[in-house]
Amino acid sequence: MKPLADAFGDEAAAAAASRRQRGCPPPDRCWAVALGLSAWNDGERPHLSACPSCRSAVRRLRWRVRHPSWWTLQRATLGLLPADEAGEVRRHLEMDGCGSCGRRRQRLAGDEVVSFTAAVPLPDPRTWAAAGGGLDQAAASADGRLKAHLLGLGRDVILEVRTRDAALDGRLVACGCAGDDEEPLLAFAVLRPDVNGWFAAQVRWDASELHARLCGSCRGLMARVLEPGLLTAAETDALRASIDRDGPDERSMTAWRQWRERALVQPEPLSEEVRVVLRSHPGTSSV
Amino acid sequence: MADGTHAPWVAFVAEHWRPLYGYVRGLVRHEQDGEEITQESFYRTFVHWQEFQDATHARRWLYRVASNLCFDRHRRGDRRPRSLDRPGAGGRPSPEVAEEPGLPPCDVLILREALGRLPRHLRAVLFLRYYLEMDRAEIAEVLDRTAAAVNNWLHRGLMKLREMLGDMP
Numbered sequence: 001m002k003p004l005a006d007a008f009g010d011e012a013a014a015a016a017a018s019r020r021q022r023g024c025p026p027p028d029r030c031w032a033v034a035l036g037l038s039a040w041n042d043g044e045r046p047h048l049s050a051c052p053s054c055r056s057a058v059r060r061l062r063w064r065v066r067h068p069s070w071w072t073l074q075r076a077t078l079g080l081l082p083a084d085e086a087g088e089v090r091r092h093l094e095m096d097g098c099g100s101c102g103r104r105r106q107r108l109a110g111d112e113v114v115s116f117t118a119a120v121p122l123p124d125p126r127t128w129a130a131a132g133g134g135l136d137q138a139a140a141s142a143d144g145r146l147k148a149h150l151l152g153l154g155r156d157v158i159l160e161v162r163t164r165d166a167a168l169d170g171r172l173v174a175c176g177c178a179g180d181d182e183e184p185l186l187a188f189a190v191l192r193p194d195v196n197g198w199f200a201a202q203v204r205w206d207a208s209e210l211h212a213r214l215c216g217s218c219r220g221l222m223a224r225v226l227e228p229g230l231l232t233a234a235e236t237d238a239l240r241a242s243i244d245r246d247g248p249d250e251r252s253m254t255a256w257r258q259w260r261e262r263a264l265v266q267p268e269p270l271s272e273e274v275r276v277v278l279r280s281h282p283g284t285s286s287v
Numbered sequence: 288m289a290d291g292t293h294a295p296w297v298a299f300v301a302e303h304w305r306p307l308y309g310y311v312r313g314l315v316r317h318e319q320d321g322e323e324i325t326q327e328s329f330y331r332t333f334v335h336w337q338e339f340q341d342a343t344h345a346r347r348w349l350y351r352v353a354s355n356l357c358f359d360r361h362r363r364g365d366r367r368p369r370s371l372d373r374p375g376a377g378g379r380p381s382p383e384v385a386e387e388p389g390l391p392p393c394d395v396l397i398l399r400e401a402l403g404r405l406p407r408h409l410r411a412v413l414f415l416r417y418y419l420e421m422d423r424a425e426i427a428e429v430l431d432r433t434a435a436a437v438n439n440w441l442h443r444g445l446m447k448l449r450e451m452l453g454d455m456p
Contacts, residue, residue, distance in 0.1 A: 001417040007398040008418035012309025018318065019308075028301035031329075035293045053319075057326060064330055 023047045024054050034061040036234065040183065042212060049180040049215050059085040063092045069234040070226055071176040071184045073105045074113060080220060104230050111142035114161065116221040120150065122157070122214055125207035141224075148223050157210050159187075159203045161223045162194070169193060170258055173201040174226040174235075179214030186238035189246070190255035191225070204245065228259075229268035236273045243281055296336055300329055303346060307353055310414050314357040314407050324360070328353035350419075350429045354411060361407060401451040409444035416441055 025044050032038040040048060048054055059082070063072065068089055075081045076089045093102050116139045123135070135152035145168070149160045161173045171191050178184045189201035203223075210218075231239065246252035260278050263270065270278070307328065312321035332349045339345040402410055408430070415426045423441075427434045 003395070003398055004402075004413060004417035005420075007395050007402060008309065008313075008414050010395050011313055011399055011402075012306050012418075015309045015312045015318075015321070016305045019322075026301065027304040027326075027329075028297050031300050032293075032297050035297070037293055037297065053322075057322070061326065061330065065333065 113224040114148040120218040188242040192255040228263035233273035
């Protein structure tokens with residue numbers, strides 16, 4: 001019955017067209033991103049920042065198909081998640097009954113997190129000189145053990161996390177920041193001895209990329225010491241990229257290797273995805 | 288469907304999202320509700336993805352979930368004010384429609400308007416039969432009805448359409 005098929009086909013096309021007219025990414029792209037097969041590209045990000053409907057749909061989807069990252073659970077613990085995303089995390093923990101994320105969340109509840117509570121404006125690096133030097137912000141954890149300093153330096157934005165607590169030497173520091181779309185940019189580094197009794201870990205982002213990625217404003221910035229057992233598949237790409245980024249720095253790589261050795265033999269089980277990264281990454285497996 | 292990667296699932300979404308959204312939006316007649324039900328239907332299908340024998344099996348499940356969600360929402364009266372009372376809103380008619388026996392000659396826009404006035408279950412059965420080309424047994428499974436009931440609904444749906452199209456200018 002061709003007229004009926006045409007009429008229904010026409011309706012389906014009209015329905016899809018209204019979505020396309022709003023500039024929303026195709027639903028299969030949303031799934032690919034939610035499943036971690038792909039990331040938003042530069043053409044899609046401005047729309048996601050501006051379209052509450054897309055943002056909400058992607059958030060809802062993401063935590064129903066994957067385990068939340070430490071970033072999301074930490075923000076949930078601190079009450080910093082938008083209501084719809086907090087609802088989806090709650091659903092993952094309670095309705096889907098994810099016991100491992102429930103335990104992860106409990107272990108993230110504590111004072112040893114540095115959170116920049118106010119939004120940090122990210123000046124366009126091309127105009128830093130005119131803006132008087134760009135970024136320079138500091139914050140500390142509630143228990144005072146960790147201090148963090150965000151600064152713009154040359155073409156980079158650097159987040160330096162410091163402590164005087166020798167017990168934290170060699171521990172993994174997880175850092176994250178996000179723009180309006182709450183899509184976090186995660187990075188990791190290992191604390192190692194610095195000058196004057198300090199231990200420091202540095203995460204470095206390309207300033208132009210960060211500015212474009214967060215659309216000029218960093219709404220959440222956090223850093224904390226993280227046990228390797230709390231890492232999930234959601235963080236393996238960022239972990240791999242962080243090790244790659246430190247590749248040219250021999251002191252950092254030594255710290256990574258030592259951390260890897262400890263992580264692989266610690267009593268708490270590692271997620272399989274994280275174990276694969278640690279075993280196979282050329283930067284850390286060449287000890 | 289258990290090949291261990293998510294790529295076939297993403298391809299399945301790309302292939303079926305548009306017709307499913309058209310189906311759901313036609314039943315609930317609300318853009319946002321339509322998007323939510325479509326998304327939820329895909330999610331519930333994704334949860335069982337590894338259990339399907341093939342894409343046809345998965346499609347049948349997808350439409351069954353979507354149909355149940357639409358009819359449940361309607362039964363509960365959980366509806367927002369209608370935003371799509373004119374079923375043709377937002378679309379352009381196709382340039383030509385061939386005349387078929389059984390329905391009077393009409394263009395797509397008029398036919399869409401008539402379809403929009405059909406009761407939901409009749410509209411659903413016509414969509415599944417004539418757009419997705421499901422056979423009666425498949426439709427019976429999707430709508431959780433007997434094949435005889437599906438036959439009856441198809442017949443009544445076409446009859447009603449004929450009457451409506453006969454009344455239209």
